[in-house]
Structure formats: structure tokens, C-alpha cells
Amino acid sequence: MSKITAKSVLKSYKSMIFLIIGITIGCIIGLVYGEKAKVLEPFGQIFLNFMFTAVVPLVFFSLSSSIAKMSNMKRLGKILSNTIAIFFITGIIASIFIIAVVTAIPPAEGVSIDMGVYEESSQMNMLDQVVKALSVSDFNLILSRNAMLPLIIFAMTFGYCISYVSKKRGLINNPVVDVLDICSDALMKMINIIMLYAPVGLGAYFASLIGTYGSELLGAYTKAVVMFFPICIFYFLLAFTAYAYYAGGVKGVKLFYKYIFPAVITSLATQSSIATLPTNLAGTKKMGVPDDIADIVLPLGATIHMDGTALTTLMKIAFLFGIFNMQFSGLGVWATAIALSVMSGVVMSGIPGGGMMGSLIIVGFYGFNTEVIPIIVTIGLLTDAIATMINATGDAVAAMMVTKRVEGKNWVDKIYDEQNIEVEVTI
Template sequence: MSQKITKATVIESYKPMIRLLIGIIIGCVLGLVLKEKAKVLKPLGQIFLNLMFTAVVPLVFFSLSSSIAKMSNMKRLGKILKNTVGIFFITGIIASIIIIIIVTIFPPAKGVVIEFGEYTRPEQTNLLEQFVKAITVGDFNLILSKSAMLPLIIFAMTFGYCVSSVTKSRGLTVNPLVETLDICSEAFMKMINIIMLYAPIGLGAYFAALIGEYGSELLGAYTRAVLMFFPICIVYFLTCFTLYAWYAGGTKGIVVFYKNIFPVAITSLATQSSVATLPTNFESAKKMGVPEDISSIVLPLGATIHMDGTALTTLMKIAFLFGIFDMNFSGVSVWLTAIAISAMSGVVMSGIPGGGMMGSLIIVGFYGFNPEVIPIIVTIGLLTDAIATMINATGDAVASMMIAKRVEGKNWMENTLDEVEEVEVKTL
């Protein structure tokens, strides 16, 4: 059954973003009015950053380890899971390549150079050495730091898997450790929610100081980035998703996709959540003829790890920072690491409150940028979140069609077309 979208539901979904944007807008106005004097407000913004920094490490650890430790039924995925991972990976790479080409040709922060202290470029190492440094640390205490987010994520996922394995090997139905991890995860999620209540003030104060110092130059860069991003998403939807639907079922696949995808698009824009869009996505997938055993696995999994829109946003953030620091966003090693970071942000951070903030921490930690740039790229996420979520959710639907073809065979749509038409007749 599709989720009923009411005016109250839409307003409630957008309230956090609206509060943040109001705070940022007020801060920008104060910065333009007070100019250099607005720097006195910067400590209020630093309080918010410090609070987030202290909560983010335990939140990531407990959230990921708890989620994986609770997994119990992975065997029945089989062929569906293999094709799901493959399709998700391919579409994510395609989205990443498209945005990289565009931001390389049209840098979103071209001509904007903001001084955030001295930026020390990482030592010149080969790609393999850089990869090792990115995913591992030399001692346990080093993993408990915001600068080691990728190693922390890998550690948390491995720990959660080990807890799940031990639980199964001992024949336990309830593991107190799993319960503890779950409770700690919920506690830190609650803490993040409390910290986010201060976010409009903190980010507003921070932007007052930034605008007071850099004026309309930074606002112009935001305008350029947003004006670039929305057409990119629309073109990606119309071209790539059309091609994906054609791969899934030829001309019939395209027709069926566009007949049933708009409720998903509207719901995701209204709720800004792939998870909240799941009921609508299930109904649309059924009308598209996707077998229930496939949609029941692909769509929930897609709502948490299939994030083409998130990949687009993350790479836009990275390109934006490269522009601010007057760095050249080009070269195979630069692009590969950017794609890896965008994939990690989409796969791991999607189900965690404040995931945009933590995804920004991964970007900053990996490249060694000054953490003070985090509010800048978080704001990009706020401005682009709705349409990025729409790409995520509708991408799950078309991915389920492609996976149905891979699992059921090339004639899967012909075999289910009668059922699709029957459902459409009942809907009229």
C-alpha cells in the first residue's frame, strides 16, 4: 500500500531542513550587514562542530556494528544478491563518471579561493599506499578519531559481523552484546538529534562569520553549484534511467517504467527519504511486473546502499572543495579516490542520522582539509538533498527491473505483462 502524502507530512519532513536553511540565511544576512565584525560569532559555530566531532565516532561504530550484528538471514539472497550488488555498483560508477566529467569541465567553485589556513598536500604516494593509509591505522587508539573514519567504518562492520557469527555458532537467539550495541546506537542517535537542535544557531553563526569575511563570493559559488546540480540530476534521470529501463525490457520497459515511476518521484521529493518511499516503491515495482521475491530484497537493500543521487552530491562537494582550495580536480588517482569516497558515503552513511555530516567528515578526513569547511559542504547537501533522494529512490525501482531481467531471463516482462495490465485496469 502506498504511503499517503499529506500537506502535514510534507511540512514535517522538511522542517529540519527549513530550520537549518533559515538559520543559515539569517547568518548570511548578518554577515553582509556586520561584515568583518561578524567574525565574533564564529565561536558559536565552533561549538556545534565540536559537539558533532565528539559524537560522530561512537555513533558510527555503534550504528554499523549493531546493524550488521542483527543480520540473520543472508543465505536466501543467492543469485538475487549477486545481481543486486553488480547492478548497484555499475549504476553508481556511471553516475560518478558523469558528474566527474561535468565538474571537471565546469568547476562549481571556479575563481573562489577561501583561506582556511595552510593546506598541506598529502605526501606523494602511489595509489596502493594511499589506499592502505585510507582504510587502516597503525594502532587501536588511532581508530577512535574523526580523521580515521574509513578505518572506523571497516572496523565496525567487521566487529558486527563477528558478533553475528559468534551468536549463530553458540545457537543463541538473544545476545546481550547485540542488545547493548543496539541500545548504544539508539542513544547516540538521540544525542545527534539533540545536537542538531542547535544546528540552526551554530551554522547560522558560522555563516555569518564566513559571509562577513568573504561576502557575495561564496554565495555566488553556491548559486553556481546548485544551478549546475539540478539539471545534472534531471538529465541523468531522463537519459540513464531510460536506458536502464530499455535494458530491462526494451520499449515496453521504458513505457512501463514511466507509467509507474512518478508516484515514487513525488513521494521521495516530499519525504526526502528512500526508506519512507519504500511502500510506494513496492507498489510501483509490482505494477512494473517485478516479481515480489526480487522487489522485497532489492528495494529495501536499495534504500540503504543504492545511492546514485548521493554519489552525485558527494562528488559535487569534493569538486567544490578542490575549487575553494585552488586544487586541480583531475587525474585518474584523484577521480578513483573521489569515486571510492562517494560510494562509501552512499553505502554506509545513508541509514545514519546526520549521515550528510559524517559523509562530509569522510571527505575532509581523507583529503586532509581543514574541518572548518564542513559547514560549507553540508549546506550543499541541504540544498541538493531533495532531488538527490529522488534519484536514489527512482533508481531503486529501475534497478529492480534490471535485476528481474538478470534473474528471470530476457523475456521476464512478457511473462508478467498480463499481470501488469491487470493491475493497471484495477487501478483505473
């Protein structure tokens, strides 16, 4: 096997290096010029708009073509059942993890803010939220990043129907499948072109974010924000390493960390799982996840798999309980909080700044005084980036685990052979 040289490393990571340089320059500009750096936000918004414009058709064509090409519908059922099970299990693990942390270290302990007395009001109708999350009232509404779950359901059903009709008519090579496949590849190429602008776009976006919110780290909620970042980093390193190890042992861990960082950087910059989806798809497929698994797990995960949202939502709830001197303890309280965090993730996922809307859901659900909204919204803004990073990278490692369940435990060995990877890397 050939050794990995410094030149080959530079070539492999050239795009990521340019991304880091652009973001670093943006951060410096934000720190130096403060709120004046917000003038650069339109350059970052252009990048986001390009990504959002391409991501909806990308999800539709990649998902529908993958399912339409499946000759074995049992494989589809196996992928979906394992995906939902893994999403559920990892979500519960994330929730238990953060509940244990905020119980041991209450985020609002020592914070003295007079927000009046808590008065319980009527709770939000969660069934209405479920209806809005799963469906839209008209076809044109499905062509929006705000309706990703209905789009995914439509694309999967459409792909299945194409496959069914092809078999019924005895078609070996269905031209419709070829069209879907070509469109999927073309959109991936378009994403690659858009990513050439990423160092400028993400750098400008970071300059605006740092310039606008950097000073907000000072205040009564500093403790909650500051403790949340190491919590997420610790969860990322502990849980995702364990998940990658489950998926492929030591080799699986190496593959995960080799290809995950472009998704880490994009998610931190855009604060959107949907905007990170193209980068995540490319990286996950390099990890060796089969196309049909990646094309199903990642779009679905960007909509309903929200480990990071669970972490931040439960942190906010615990913080508000502390402000109003309420006990954040007991199975009933925890179960309600977990259910709310999951619902917030499904409804608000994929939206930049979606953590802000999630904060409003929390306040409305529990009936907290509206005076807490600026505090809880600021916590959401400051933690949304790293929470989104957990969401997006969690989808990638979930795809690896699904691959193991579908392809067998030796799937990672095939990838090492195909990519000519050595266990010991020499620079």
C-alpha cells in the first residue's frame, strides 16, 4: 500500500484548508470591526441562498432515484427500520446525557434575575405541529426547505412508485430512473461549483456572526452558554467515537474523523442541517456508506434526527426552571421536556436560527413570562451553531451505523481496500 505523503494530504484537504482560512479571516474581521462587520452578511447570505436553492431538488432527485433503482424493496425496509431505530436510540442517549449534566450542574444556579412569577397557561397543540411537520396543504408548498419532511416523504413514495411500475411493466432500464439519476449527479456537480465560493461566503457569514453576537457572551446567561460548548464537544468526542466504533471498529473511527470535518465547518458556519446536507452527503459517501443508504439516512436525519437540538432545548428548559425556582426533576418533567425537545427539532430543523423559534416554542408551551424571551432567544442564538454541528455530524455517524446493520460488520474492510488506506499513516 502506498504511503500518504504531505503532498497528497495537501491535495485531499485543499478545499477544507481554504475554508478554514476564509473563516479565520472572517472571525478576525468580526472581532476587529464588531457590529460594523455585519455589512459583510449579504456575501454570506448569497452562499446560503445558493445552497438552499440547490438542496431541495438535490434531496428530491437523490432520494427518489436511489429508491427507484432498488430492485430489492426488502433492503429499503431494512434501511428505514434501522434508521428510525438508531435515530430514536441516539436521541434518547443525548437527552439522558444532558439531563444528567443539568441535574448535577444547574445552568441557572447563582443567576439572580427578576422575571416575575410563573403562571401556567394552556400548552401548545402538539398534534397541529405534527400535522404541519408531516404534510403541506398544496403541492407548491412542498418545494421549500421549510417543508423538508413532506418533501422526503413525497420523494420516497415517488421513487417507490417508479420502481413498482417498472417491475409491473417488465422494464429493465426505465428511462425515468436514468433521468432522476442524471439530475441527481448534475445537482451534486452544481453543489461542488457552489462550494468554490464557500471560503468567501462562510468567511463573510462568520464575520457578521462574530461581529454581532461576540459581545453577547457577557451577561446573566453566560454560565449556561459557556458550559454548553464543552458539553457538546465532550458529547461529540465520546458518543460519536463510540458510535463510529460500533459501526466499524477502529477503522470506522478513522474513517469518520478523516471525512467529517468539512461538515463540521459548514454546519458551524451556516447553522443549518439542510445547508450542510450536500457537504455531509459527499463526506459520508467517502466514508464508504453506500449511495442508497446515504441518500435516505442523511436527508431524513437533517429533518428528524436532532441530537444537538435535544441538548440545547433541554438546557434552555432547565435554565428557565432555575430562573423561576422550579424543580427540574422527576420522570414526568423529564419526559415532557424530552418530548418537547424532539418536537422542536422536527418542526424547526434545517432552518438557520431555528433555535430561536424553538425558544419561542418553549416559552409558549410552558407559559413562562414573555420577559424571558430575550434571554432564551440569546441562548439559542449563541448555542445554535454548535448544536447544529451535533445534528449534522450525528446524521453521518448514524449512516455508518445503518450501513453496518444493512451491509454487515465487515463493510469497513472493503472501504479500506478500495481507498488503499493504511492503518499507520506516514506524513
